[in-house]
Amino acid sequence: MTIRNLEYLFKPRSIAVIGRGKKASGSDVTVQFNLIEGGFKGPVMPINPDQQSVSGVLAYRDIASLPVTPELAILTTSLDEAPTLISELGARGTRAVLLLSREVLQDHRGTKTALLSPDLLRKHSDDGEALKHKILEAAKPYLLRVMGPDHLGYAVPSTHLNASLSCTRPLAGHIALLCQSAAVMRSVIDWATSRDIGFSHVISVGMRWDVDFGDLIDYLLRDSNTRAILMYMENTHNRRKFVSAARAAGRIKPLIVLKPRDFRAGPIEDAVYDAVFQRAGILRVNNIEQLFSAAETLATAKPVYSNRLTLLSNSYSLALLTSDTLLRHGGRLAEISAATREQLARDCRPDYPIENPVDLGDMAGPEEYGKALDLLLQEPGADGVLVIHAPASVDRAMDSARAVIERAKNRRLIMSCWVGESSVEPARDLFRAAHIPTYEAPGEAVEAFMRLAQYRRNQELLIETPPSIPEGFTPDIETARRIIQIALTAGRRRLNAYEASQVLSAYEIRTVPLQFASTPEAASEIALELREPVALKILSPDITNKSEVGGVAFGLNNPLEVLVAAAGMLEQVHQLAPDAVIDGFAVQPMQSRHNAYELMIGVRTGRRFGPVIFFGQGGTEAEVIDDVAYALPPLNMQLARDLMSRTRLYRQLSAHRGRPVDLDAITLTLIKVSQMVIDLAEVIEMDINPIWVRSDNLLALDANILIETSTAPATQRLAISPYPKELERRYELPDGRAFLMRPILPEDEPELRDLVRRIPSEDVRMRFFQPMRELPHEMAARLTQLDYEREMAFIVTTPDSLPGKSRIWGVVRCNADPDMEKAEYSILVDRNMTGLGLGPMLMRYIIDYAKSRGIKELYGEVLRENESMLRLNRALHFRVSATPDDPGVLHVSLLLN
Template sequence: MTVRNLDSLLKPTSIALVGASRQPKSIGAVVARNLFNAGFDGPVMPVNPHERSIEGVLCYPTVESLPITPDLAVICTPPDTVPDLVRRLGERGTKAAIIITAGFGELGPEGKALQQRVLDAARPHLMRIAGPNCLGVMVPGRGINASFAHVNPIRGDIALIAQSGAVVTSIADWATSRNVGFSHLISLGGMADVDFGDLLDYMAADHNTRAICLYVEAITHARKFMSAARAAARQKPVIVIRSGRTDEAAKAASSHTGALAGHDDVYDAAFRRAGMLRVVELDELFDAVETLAMGVQITGDRLAIVTNGGGIGVMATDTLIEEGGCLAGIDEAVMAKLDAVLPPTWSRGNPIDIIGDASGKRYADTLSALVGDRNHDAVLVINCPVAVADGAESARAVIESLKGRKHPVLTSWLGDSSAQEARHLFASSRIPTYETPSKAVRAFMHLVRYRKNQELLMETPASTPEQFQVDEKAARAVIDAAIADGRGWLSEFEAKHVLEAYGIPVVETLKAGTPDEAAEAARRIGKPVALKILSVDIIHKSDIGGVQLHIKTPEEVRAKAVAMLERVRALRPDAVIEGFTVQAMASKPGAHELIVGVADDPLFGPVLLFGQGGTSVEVVQDKALGLPPLNTNLAREMMSRTRVWKLLQGYRDRPPAANDQVALTLIKVSQLVTDIAEIVELDINPLLADDTGVLALDARIKVAVPALVPGSRRLAIRPYPKKLEKRVKLNDGREFLLRPIRPEDEPIIHRMFERMTPEDIRLRFFAPMKRLSHQMAAKLTQIDYDREMALVAVAQMADGQDELYGIVRIAADPDNQKAEYAVMVRSDMKGKGLGYVLMTQIIEYARSRGIGEVFGEVLRENTTMLAMCHELGFTRRENRDEPGVVEVRISLAEPAGKT
């Protein structure tokens, strides 16, 4: 249901407390005290048939006896009373309830059945449920403390959403002592209804919320969560902590990929793809919020460290390297500037030790030499308290030297009382400051990781380096045959056929039923071969001697096949053996052994894995995970998170590997599991990679019978909807390809913008614009196809490049009830019917998605657009808040048509 009726939960005008109590230390008594003493300016109505008043306020015996219908009900009664209470409140018109009571889904089947009864009671009334088994909800800015927390949190602009009530109270306690305030503190508890996705949608649009902090144990609906998280992270920082980092649920997996894809690693990949920043400790949470909120912009991971204490600088360096950052270099020009202002005994390197007696002027002179230098991405300034220099004076000098300059600087003034004034000065000047250098370094790395994740969210990746054709029909034929046989695993021979159908190079492989046939296959190949046992029951062949390499003659192949057969039958008498595969030994001396795979996560669906391959893959544990669908940049980013990535760049006499081909293999595998939902595990191990290309030596594929979730619906991120592509023709005979927008369309959007007249730009954007920024173009092209849709009309030019002539888009609300449209046609195409075609197509798409209404805003002077809207069946009305703007809308309950 997403944001529907969440205002009743978070902005109620009246509250009923059902189960209010006077019994000391009871939940009902603590919640009552908090509700009555937090400053809420609406009526709070306690409900308890056994009490006359609570907290000096008249008590009501039943919900029916309440004098007005409460927007929000807080329920603290025994679990078996809750379903009927929810029904009765819903019948009165209450739109939200917080169920603090425990004893539901966490207790097993009976509790889950009771929880379902609560949901069934709420559903007819569109009533939202927070909880059950939750601490409650606090909205300090509205004086709402509907919880049994022990503190009233301070008003601020950070939203905290957590499953654990203990985490909420711990953070509230910690934050109150440090004067950190919140817009919302929400305990989700059992998440029977309201979940992370709902609240991310709500907080993204909340003007009182500057940053969103999540404490996650588990999420419920992966695609809903990813869609909401990506939308929120585009607008404000989203920082997440997740417990359970040592989850070992993947131990039972059969494939290498399944064993390596730990559940927490999947969450990590999802958070990264959604543009969020993950931190580990609670104290990091607010450091990260404050750092990101300061607006410090960095472009890389190279840090320059300025300190008046050499040992402290070394310790900061250790933390930097351990966290994955880089110590910046100092070029000759900067070195000369520093020599001119520092004592001869300075460190002449980074960390820049300016010596213990450093005055404020020395700090300022050092910063002046560094500001503007492109050899670093940020400066960390450290001050250790000494008797011969004033720390506050040094802080003022640093602040003064940075006035009028936009340079990333972080500070750490050590000490307790001696550093208080300096920290206050930095905070007042919006310069990030931290109690210790290690916290400052971690804050810098927060910025580094956040920037990278935002790039993944907002990037405009290049087109796939080469187009590849897939033969989905051939791949499906192999998989359908295995399913018809009742087999879960494809043989190596079958798996390679599937890979070949998707353009993944595989080593020449022949199938042999007997040792004599294996010898004949080797004779046909005509060069040294590898011999492998062929059995769908044996997943890891090398573990039982089912692999022999570098066999030179057919006679040797026959002898080794006989010995292999005896050995395997002795070790695995239960296995059905089909025979052997004989494959040419790959001639790739010095090639890197990689692994590319897929595991099916029960929550996020298919998860891709890349790393260093070979038989020791589980021991080496060099891996990176990502969610499909992939493009080139996302594939390369996955690769860059592994240790083997550095080797793939080349070293000494070894040239760089064909990394575009490795990335393309990841993209092809991504497409394969997007197209064929029956695939639940896949390994290509090893995938050989050198400077000439890639080659799959071994492969295994596991299928589910039937597919657990059909098609691309199982993906946490909706892939490019190719089925929406179609050709359209205008009345003048001109044809265009109408297709969904792609991330790589940014260049053609810029070209189209350059062909627009200033007047057309003003009519479309309601303001003059000389150029389209990269950020806006990225936002237009990098869309979440699950929530937004943009269709572009393109024609191919003589050079094979697409040219953009028009674009139409809709953005649906999280409830999928209404969608706002926008349309733009290139100025030289106005009046030719393209706008009408685009609008017709997007309306039909909206109708197919079940959207009830499409609306938009049009300048009154844009008579062409208003006339087209009238022709399409839109109604119109003047916008009272914005003179000159007309609101147009069309109901999709009936087919659109001319009026």
């Protein structure tokens, strides 16, 4: 990921527009006109050897003849010319290029067709891959950034930069828009302009050969003029960069995405995108109106903490319809206390029973709305109040709106819906001026409220502290890999039931004991030894669903029944699947399903985001029931529990109803499957179905594992960097005491907060530059829930103890910029451990880590009175210098690599 030189794309001081041809029309003319008409303050220099001037501006013959070095160059020439031009521009000092290529091809009949940038690459046999490589190689020596290829461009209204071919100039505002479709971007600009909605940036991302969604999100995250980021996206190239950037931005600014569902890719792929958006804290919407409505709502509305809404209206019918919409969208009507209901009845509508929705009657005016709000806003059980006003016989819409606005200073969310057309528009203007979300229809308001609730839930997941793992597990990774490699060497892509059972056992997932039999006679002998009813299953790498071909038999009571069933099974399988290779049989003792729930857990590999983990209703009818949810690995206890909560099955498991279950056992199984994904690159698909779970145990009855050869590390295919276990180090002191230095985990939050509580307040001030008795949850979550792709923290803790139960003695961290050029470090060590060398040990380790990541400089800010830290810095050869802005703070830096 990198934002290097992106400022030259969006804040250039000089621009060159390079085109060809004698006609006074085309992309170069349009973009030149838009740049000038948009009011760009710097020089705009056309380069066109075929024209004397472009849009009234003197044209230059070539790059060398330019009087000023262009920081940004816009190429409207053929893409085939781009590598040469980029080399010349880079040598001249240009740092950014926008490819706005449009070509005209003539077929054998003389018909001319205008090809836009994605289409024109079809004339290349490799879809332009070789050309892309040439362009990026030409840009690389100069660190020159390439935007596109594209056929619309971008605009930055706040700086009067309109480097686009759009005929409509976007208005200035604080919303950034990233669009993968130029047609959608044109439509959005027109839609927004007609509604007076402005933008900080409007960017058509094009084909993303260099600058992609991840880079742009990282850049906009740091742009003070951008308050929210909206995206229209159909796919993304670099999964890890996108997720990493989105997770970083999602903690600070609202990210809202409109992604159409690609039915050609199937429902699983779309469910994977939903899992990605949720993990990154992104809010997904379904149309352009919702895109901007969500941005406006998130920018103006007070936060909500759940999905409980109070409805206040002068029309019972409208309120009833609204409550129906709320329930259908998964929301809840807030509970109103009996005391408040009685007071509402006395003050607002005597002798009328008050419930939620609160019906004030069609004669209600500002007095009734005001009194009702005063009471409802004090109710602890509501996350917000939606105030609905319908035209009535005595219409006092403006006065009622003012009564609502007077209560807007309350900390609770107030939303308004004044139903009607032009007659109520002045009231809506009052709400907008007061920054109160207002909607034309109650259904829109409900949808906006539910988006607020979902956004809040996504944000909570980003900072929620997972509980510690209830028990440790040590997978036998080598055994699992050996089983998989034997199958791959034999040319098989699917493990048989016996092998799959061994892999699950290697990860301590309890399975039914299974014995292998090569013939019906061998299966009969095993049944004789077991002396109990057995299940018989065909073993074949070519058969996915054994039941469909008669490959399963249950409740066989004696060896003779097993012999007959096995012989009949072979005959039936040969008829229904004649090409299937039969390895033999699996013989298992029968299990009782008494009081057990049936579920399934598994893995799918998506096209864009790599492996995902699923959980849902199991059994033979799982596909028909279709109760399944997906999540990105790696998982912790909290993320695993959240995955479960997105299914209908979870409500059954949580409710008990006389059949309690061990939810922690299911959660831990999900974590074990997550670890399999991290460890075993060859596993691309897995179904553990069914799994029986009771109050006292969890049992996997069957598993289907699909494998393929892989040369890349397993972690490389993940969209989110997993916990880097390879960075753990164990240290022993001469006195025999041992310590473990390892990367920090989300589960470590309680112990990190305990470290801050028990060390002297002066040490805390030295670390955080402010007095602090307690580390707030939000800050502690941010310090422990790392994206290991761009930040790292190591702790010194007790070895052989579980996360969340390990006392922390010291912590050091470094946060790198998106370009991985510089990283800022910080360190905190328990004073009770001074003299053991923990501080120098942590500092040397973070220095070695930064070097291994290619970071060029490690730096920090140290208070002048922090003499011990300054002594350590000097001992490690840091350069110490004063900071001009604060004489009490010193800047320390160490050049690496």
